[in-house]
Each structure stands twice: as C-alpha cells, then as structure tokens.
Amino acid sequence: MVKILVGLVAAVVIAAGGFFGFEFYTQHRITREVEAAFEQIRATGGKASHGKVSFDLKSRTLRIADIATESASQPPVSVKIASITASGVGQPDATRFSAEAIEASDLELNTRMPAGADWQVTYKVPRITAKDFSGPASLPRPPASSSVIDLYRQLIEQLGALTASSITAPSVAGTMNSGNPALGNGEFAYSNLALRDIKAGKIAAVTVDRMTFTATSQPKGKPQKVTGDLANLAAQDVDTAAAAAILDPQRANDDQYYRVYRQISAGAYTLTSGQGPTVRIEGLTADDIGARPSRLQLAALLAAIPSGTAQPTPAQAREMMERVAKIYEGVRIGSAEMRGFSMDMPEGGFKLASMRFSLENGKTGEFAVEGFDGRTPQGPIKLTRFALKGLDIAGLLRMTALFSNPAQPPPPDQALGMIALLEGAELKGFAAPYKNTGRPINVDLVSLDWGQFVGPVPSKARLIAKMSGPLDAGHPGQRMLIAAGLDKMAINLDLGTAWTEASRSFVLEPAAVELGSMLKASAKISLANVPREVFSINPLQAAVMAAQIEAGAIELTVRDLGIVDLAVTHYARTQNVSRDAARLAIVDDVRESGAKAATGNPDAAAAVDSLARFIETPGTTLTIKLTPLGKVPAMELFQMLKSDPLIALAQFRIEASTGL
Numbered sequence: 001m002v003k004i005l006v007g008l009v010a011a012v013v014i015a016a017g018g019f020f021g022f023e024f025y026t027q028h029r030i031t032r033e034v035e036a037a038f039e040q041i042r043a044t045g046g047k048a049s050h051g052k053v054s055f056d057l058k059s060r061t062l063r064i065a066d067i068a069t070e071s072a073s074q075p076p077v078s079v080k081i082a083s084i085t086a087s088g089v090g091q092p093d094a095t096r097f098s099a100e101a102i103e104a105s106d107l108e109l110n111t112r113m114p115a116g117a118d119w120q121v122t123y124k125v126p127r128i129t130a131k132d133f134s135g136p137a138s139l140p141r142p143p144a145s146s147s148v149i150d151l152y153r154q155l156i157e158q159l160g161a162l163t164a165s166s167i168t169a170p171s172v173a174g175t176m177n178s179g180n181p182a183l184g185n186g187e188f189a190y191s192n193l194a195l196r197d198i199k200a201g202k203i204a205a206v207t208v209d210r211m212t213f214t215a216t217s218q219p220k221g222k223p224q225k226v227t228g229d230l231a232n233l234a235a236q237d238v239d240t241a242a243a244a245a246i247l248d249p250q251r252a253n254d255d256q257y258y259r260v261y262r263q264i265s266a267g268a269y270t271l272t273s274g275q276g277p278t279v280r281i282e283g284l285t286a287d288d289i290g291a292r293p294s295r296l297q298l299a300a301l302l303a304a305i306p307s308g309t310a311q312p313t314p315a316q317a318r319e320m321m322e323r324v325a326k327i328y329e330g331v332r333i334g335s336a337e338m339r340g341f342s343m344d345m346p347e348g349g350f351k352l353a354s355m356r357f358s359l360e361n362g363k364t365g366e367f368a369v370e371g372f373d374g375r376t377p378q379g380p381i382k383l384t385r386f387a388l389k390g391l392d393i394a395g396l397l398r399m400t401a402l403f404s405n406p407a408q409p410p411p412p413d414q415a416l417g418m419i420a421l422l423e424g425a426e427l428k429g430f431a432a433p434y435k436n437t438g439r440p441i442n443v444d445l446v447s448l449d450w451g452q453f454v455g456p457v458p459s460k461a462r463l464i465a466k467m468s469g470p471l472d473a474g475h476p477g478q479r480m481l482i483a484a485g486l487d488k489m490a491i492n493l494d495l496g497t498a499w500t501e502a503s504r505s506f507v508l509e510p511a512a513v514e515l516g517s518m519l520k521a522s523a524k525i526s527l528a529n530v531p532r533e534v535f536s537i538n539p540l541q542a543a544v545m546a547a548q549i550e551a552g553a554i555e556l557t558v559r560d561l562g563i564v565d566l567a568v569t570h571y572a573r574t575q576n577v578s579r580d581a582a583r584l585a586i587v588d589d590v591r592e593s594g595a596k597a598a599t600g601n602p603d604a605a606a607a608v609d610s611l612a613r614f615i616e617t618p619g620t621t622l623t624i625k626l627t628p629l630g631k632v633p634a635m636e637l638f639q640m641l642k643s644d645p646l647i648a649l650a651q652f653r654i655e656a657s658t659g660l
Contacts, residue, residue, distance in 0.1 A: 030055045034064060045072030061087045062099075075112035082106035091137060098134040103127065123174045132165040153247040160201035160240035167195040184217025184224075201241035208233040225274045232267035242290065251293035257332050259290035277349065282340025286333055295330025297323070314405035321401035325394040329362035350374030350381075362394025378436060384429025389449070392421040413537050416456040424449035434470050439488075441469035452499070454535035459499035466492045468516070483573070484566050490516040499530060505552070506530040518563040526552030527634055549634040554626040554652075564618050587612050601646065603654035610656035621659050626652040 031053045041048035051066030067081040081104050088100025107125040136158075172190040190208050197204035211230040216223065242258035245251055264286045271279040312320065336359075341352040353371020357364045372383035399418050402410040409415070430443035444466040452460035468490035471478045481489070492514035499506045505528055512522040533545040572582035594608025607624060614622040632651045640648035 030062060038069075041069055041071075046070055046076075059087060060089050061085065062089050077109070077111040079110075080106075080108045086133075092134070095137055096134055097137040099130075100132065102130040102133050104129075120177045120179070121174065122176075123172060125169050125172050128167065128169040130164045130167045132163075134163040136161050150247075150249075153244050156240050156244045156247070159198075159203075160244060162198055163200075164198045165196070167198065169193040181218040184215055186213060186215040188213035201239065203238040203240065204236070206235040206238055226271065226276075228269070228271045230266055230269045232265075234266070235261050235264045237262035246291045246293050246296050247298065248293060249297075252297065254293040257290045257292045259288060261286075261289040263287050264289060277343045277345045280340070280342050281338055284336075284338050286336040288332070288334030290332045291330050292332075293330075295326045297326065297330075314408075317404040318401040321397045321404070325362065325397040328359070328394040328397065331359060333357075333359040347377070348375035359393075362392060364388070364391045364393065367391055376433065379433035379438065379440070380431075381433075382429065382431045383427070385426065386428075386430075387426045388422060389425065390423030395421045413456055416537055419450070419458060420453055420456060423451060435472075437470055439470040441467070443467040454499075454532055456537060457535040459535055460497065462496040464494050466490075480570050481566070484569055486516075486566075488516075490514075499535075501532060504528065504530050506549075507552075514561075515563070517561050518566060519561050520559040522557045524553075524555045526554070528552045547633065547635055551628055551632040551634045551637050551651075553628070556624045557621060558614075559621040560614065560619055562618075564615055568615075583615065587615050590615065601650045601654070603652075604646075604649060607654045607656040610658050613658045617658070617660075619660065623657050623659075625655040627655075628652055 034050065034053050038048040038050060047068070047070040049066075049068050050064055052063075053065075054063045055061070062085070064084045065082070067084065068079070070076050070078040083106075084102065084104045086099040086102045090098045092098055104125075105127050107123075107128060109123040111121050112119060169190075170192060172193055174188045176186040176188070178184060188211065190211050192207070192209035194207050195203050195205075196207075209232065211228075211233055213228045215226045218224070239258070239260055242260045245254070245258050246260070264284075266284040268283065269281040336357055338355045339353070341355065343349050351371070351373045352369055355367075355369045357367040359365075366387050366389055368385060368387035369383075370385045372381070372386075374381045396418075399410075399414075399421065402414060425446075425448050427443060427446040430446075431440045433439070434441045445464060446467070447464040448462070450458040450461040452458060468488055470488050471482050471486060473479065473482055478489075492512075494510045494512040495508070496510050497506070497508050505526060507527075508523065508525040510522065511524065512520075514520040528550040530549050531545045534542055534549065536542045536545070568579055568583045568586065571577075571586060572579045575582060575585070577585070590608060590612050594605060594611070610622060610624070614620055626649075629651060637648055637651065640651075
C-alpha cells in the first residue's frame with residue numbers, strides 16, 4: 001500500500017512537473033515567436049517594442065503588454081497598445097493563427113497626411129474586440145513603396161486575409177491638427193463601430209451608431225467653428241479584395257469595374273456653423289459603388305496637388321483637373337439619393353425633399369432635385385423637380401481646365417463643345433414671386449433636349465414649355481392686354497427641329513404655341529438640300545454652304561381662342577367706334593390689301609378671303625399651306641421677305657381654308 005501511495009505521489013509530481021515544464025516551454029516558444037514578429041518590423045527600418053508576454057496553457061490565453069511600433073515609411077505611422085489579450089488561441093496550420101476572442105485596450109494610432117497641409121491625425125480606441133478570429137500567423141512583407149496609398153492597400157489586404165464573426169469598438173476618438181491657424185484643427189468621434197461576418201475578403205456589414213466632429217479655424221484671423229453629427233452609418237457587403245485591386249498600381253491598365261459596396265446608407269446628419277447656416281439631411285443611400293483601377297489612380301492625383309499654399313500654375317491646374325476627371329470616369333454609383341435636405345438661414349432658408357443621381361464613365365444618367373421649398377423677401381419659391389440629363393462631369397472638368405489660363409482661352413470650337421456635355425434639362429412645378437406684385441410666375445414644365453451632334457453643334461433639339469404669369473402694366477407691349485381685361489398670360493410651347501443627313505432635309509416640327517385664351521397655332525417648316533457643312537462654327541463656311549439650302553413646304557394653322565375679339569376691341573377703343581364697326585373696318589382693310597396682292601399672285605386672293613372669314617367669324621381655324629413652285633433658295637427668299645413679301649409669296653402655291 002505504501003509503495004502504491006509513493007508511486008502515486010511520484011506520478012503526480014512528475015505530471016505536475018511535466019505540465020509546468022511544458023507550460024514554461026510553450027511560454028518561451030510563444031515569446032520567441034512574438035519577438036520574431038516585432039523583429040520583422042525592425043528589420044524593415046521601423047521601430048517595435050513590447051512588454052511582458054504571458055501564456056496560460058489551461059485557458060490558451062496569450063497576453064502582450066505595452067506594444068509600441070513605428071513604420072519606416074514617411075510620414076511614419078505609429079501605434080501604441082496598452083495590452084492585447086487573445087483567449088482560446090490555436091494554430092490550425094503553420095500559416096494561420098486563431099483565437100476565440102482577441103481584445104486590445106487603449107490603442108492609439110498617429111499618422112500624418114501630406115496633402116498641401118501637414119495634417120497630424122490621431123486615433124484613440126479604449127477597447128477593440130474580435131470574436132472567432134482567424135488570420136495569418138506571420139506579418140505580411142512590407143510594400144516596396146512607402147506611399148500612403150500603398151500602406152492603405154496593404155492594410156486593406158490584411159483585413160481581407162482575416163476571418164471573424166465580429167470586430168467591435170464601443171468608441172473611437174480622434175484629432176486632426178494642421179499646424180496652420182487658417183486651416184485649423186478638428187476632433188471627431190465614433191460610437192459602436194462594428195464589422196460583422198468577415199470572411200474571404202468580404203464584410204457583410206460595417207456599422208457606426210453615431211459619428212460627430214468639431215472643426216475650428218481662423219481664416220483671416222477670425223475664429224470659426226463647425227460641428228457635425230451623423231447617425232446610423234452603414235455599409236453592406238463590403239469587398240476588400242475589390243478595394244485592394246483598385247489601389248494596386250500593377251492594375252493601371254485594368255479597365256474592369258470592381259464593386260466595393262453593395263450599399264452605403266446613413267441616417268440624420270446635422271452640420272452647424274457658429275456664424276453660418278445650419279444644414280440637416282434626413283438620410284443618405286448609395287447603391288452598387290465600385291471603381292475601375294485604370295482610372296482611379298489616386299497616387300497620381302496626390303502627386304499632381306501642389307505643395308504648400310501657392311497658387312497652382314495653369315499647367316498644374318490642367319493636370320490636376322485631368323486627374324480628377326479620370327477619377328470620375330473610374331467611379332461607378334448605381335444610384336444615390338439624399339433625402340430631407342434643409343438649410344436654416346437668417347433670411348429664411350429652404351428645404352429640399354430629395355436629390356438623386358447615378359454615375360458611370362464620368363456621366364450622370366440623371367441628376368435630379370425634387371421638392372424645393374424656400375422663401376425670399378418677395379415671397380415663397382417652390383419647385384417640384386429640376387433635372388439635368390446625361391451630365392458629363394469628367395468632360396466638364398476638362399473643359400474648365402481649358403479656361404485655367406486667361407491669356408490663352410480655348411478656341412471657339414472647343415468652347416462650344418460644352419453643349420455636348422449635357423443631353424438636356426427639365427424643370428417642373430416652379431413658382432416664384434413676380435417683382436413686388438405679390439403674384440407668382442408659374443412654370444408647369446420646361447423640357448429641353450438636344451443631340452445628334454455635327455462637330456460641336458447639335459442638329460436635333462426639342463423644347464417644351466408650359467408657363468403662366470401676371471401681366472406687367474409697366475410694360476408697353478402688355479398694356480393693350482391689360483386694357484382688354486386680361487391680368488395674366490399662359491404660354492404652351494412645343495418646338496422640335498431635326499436634320500436628316502441622308503435626305504439633307506431640315507424640319508421644324510413640332511412647332512406649336514398656345515397663348516392662354518388668345519390663340520393656338522402650329523407650323524411645319526421644311527428646308528431641303530441642307531449640307532452637313534452648314535453646322536460649322538466657322539461663320540464664313542456656314543454662310544457659303546447656306547447658299548445651297550432650298551425652301552420646302554410650309555404649313556401654318558391658327559385657331560382663334562379670343563385674339564380676334566381682343567384686336568377688334570382694341571381697334572374700337574382707339575378709333576372710338578363700335579365693335580361691329582371695328583370688325584367690319586378690319587375685314588375691309590384686309591380685303592383691300594389682298595386685292596392688290598392678288599394681281600401678282602392669283603393664289604393670294606383665296607388666302608386673303610380665308611383670312612377675312614377668320615376675322616369675321618370668331619373661334620374659327622385658319623390653315624395656310626405653301627408649296628414651292630420650283631427650287632427656291634432659302635437665303636434669297638429671306639431677302640425677298642424683307643424687301644417685297646408679295647414677290648416672296650409668288651414663289652409658292654398658296655392654299656388656304658377656314659373651319660370651326
């Protein structure tokens with residue numbers, strides 16, 4: 001029995017000794033591996049140190065205290081961590097390290113951003129925790145370049161190599177100091193930062209409950225303070241592999257789009273200035289955000305930014321604009337919307353229901369603002385919708401760069417090329433006060449589209465306008481209408497032009513106008529033998545080629561909605577006669593003038609008779625058709641219309657009719 005007890009005690013002692021011996025060995029080995037990782041940083045020229053390293057074998061918990069590193073890159077990036085605790089650690093294979101949980105406390109990161117001003121940026125994170133973590137067992141090799149872009153790319157690649165169910169930080173605080181009072185300093189903070197479901201270079205969601213910032217500056221020696229507050233910032237389906245590919249300089253010829261975010265959204269955002277307006281946005285959403293590496297060359301853009309505060313030269317400005325234009329061409333946004341934008345100002349402020357746009361290849365499919373509501377000293381301003389169609393932002397930036405040197409403005413053809421940077425515009429539901437009358441101008445619709453360019457000149461266009469407004473008694477041309485009892489005027493306009501190269505024809509159609517309760521008219525005017533060269537911006541060339549243009553058929557329709565009675569009433573008032581006498585006098589004058597015209601053109605008699613019946617019978621429709629009797633040069637016709645309209649009309653067969 002004694003031997004058994006002695007043997008048992010000996011076994012326990014040996015087992016205990018072996019356990020503690022193995023734990024000591026494991027502790028020593030882990031310490032060596034940690035030191036080897038820090039030595040890898042020092043081997044690249046950086047600085048790295050740490051305090052006590054301990055490992056509890058039973059709970060498989062690793063603790064490292066007092067970590068401090070500084071990169072060899074310029075400007076350097078330094079990191080301090082009070083302690084890191086990894087529990088449930090393991091090594092699935094020789095290349096991976098895993099832990100059930102990792103917690104870092106009192107993390108501080110310092111870096112500089114050399115872009116014009118030497119900004120010093122500091123982040124402080126009291127605690128950051130990762131759950132179900134797995135990552136590379138060794139540090140990656142440092143990038144060949146020490147540029148900020150390469151460091152960001154390496155950081156993104158490292159994040160893509162990790163797996164974790166979550167990485168959270170209850171709070172993050174930071175500061176930005178420029179060292180220049182004019183540029184100022186700033187503070188910012190994030191609450192409840194969380195990354196969820198990180199695997200295979202994808203992050204299911206990145207969320208921040210709240211972000212705040214405060215910026216102070218002293219431009220011209222006058223202190224200014226701006227504060228901001230953003231709630232519920234979230235990014236869904238983040239692709240870190242795509243982000244790293246976009247920043248990879250080896251992909252400078254890669255023209256493929258890579259989607260980085262499926263969606264980015266944010267809740268209410270408030271921006272307050274001590275001496276300025278308060279801005280508020282109720283929400284933001286952007287879907288399908290990506291880029292193509294061939295255009296998004298951020299390193300080249302940073303290199304083009306002049307250092308210091310010196311004014312860039314025209315050449316530098318053009319280069320920088322070209323770089324920015326390429327970035328716009330490289331970014332794709334499937335759709336973006338801002339909701340509930342408002343600005344409070346002492347003079348009244350305004351609200352905007354929404355703003356929407358998309359972006360691809362440097363162009364917006366449509367840039368639209370809706371639901372504008374503001375005030376001026378004269379009264380309220382409202383707008384249902386305003387949209388720009390097919391705005392070429394990249395082209396606009398390049399065109400702006402052409403004007404960077406006032407001593408060398410761009411040639412006219414390049415300046416006129418700005419027209420092609422926009423496909424059209426639309427305005428709906430606009431109302432604004434007219435002068436100090438207390439009455440509004442109302443625009444139901446204005447829509448303008450153009451295209452089919454010949455060089456920089458569009459050969460196809462369409463204008464639709466529907467608007468109304470009060471008449472102005474101070475305007476000489478409107479006094480007659482006011483005297484007749486009208487107090488406002490409504491205009492409906494629809495004009496379209498198109499040139500067809502195959503047939504060399506140019507047509508004005510539709511061409512329709514309605515003037516309130518006065519008249520409704522439409523026309524179709526055609527020109528034949530219109531050469532392509534007539535659209536030249538060279539006035540001499542255009543004038544020479546215009547000599548080839550021939551007049552085509554013309555059709556005009558006018559429906560009386562009250563203009564005849566208005567003219568009769570005005571004539572009666574000025575001549576102090578009755579309305580019936582005034583109408584008869586006007587008809588007699590028309591027939592007398594027509595009789596003279598009929599001697600040179602028999603068709604004119606029928607036209608004059610139709611015009612007389614149009615005046616005699618209110619509410620009728622007058623239709624006139626002009627058909628060329630042969631080839632009629634358009635330029636000669638215009639000259640004849642100025643000198644002798646009757647000879648000009650003699651070049652056409654005239655058909656006229658009236659009807660209800």
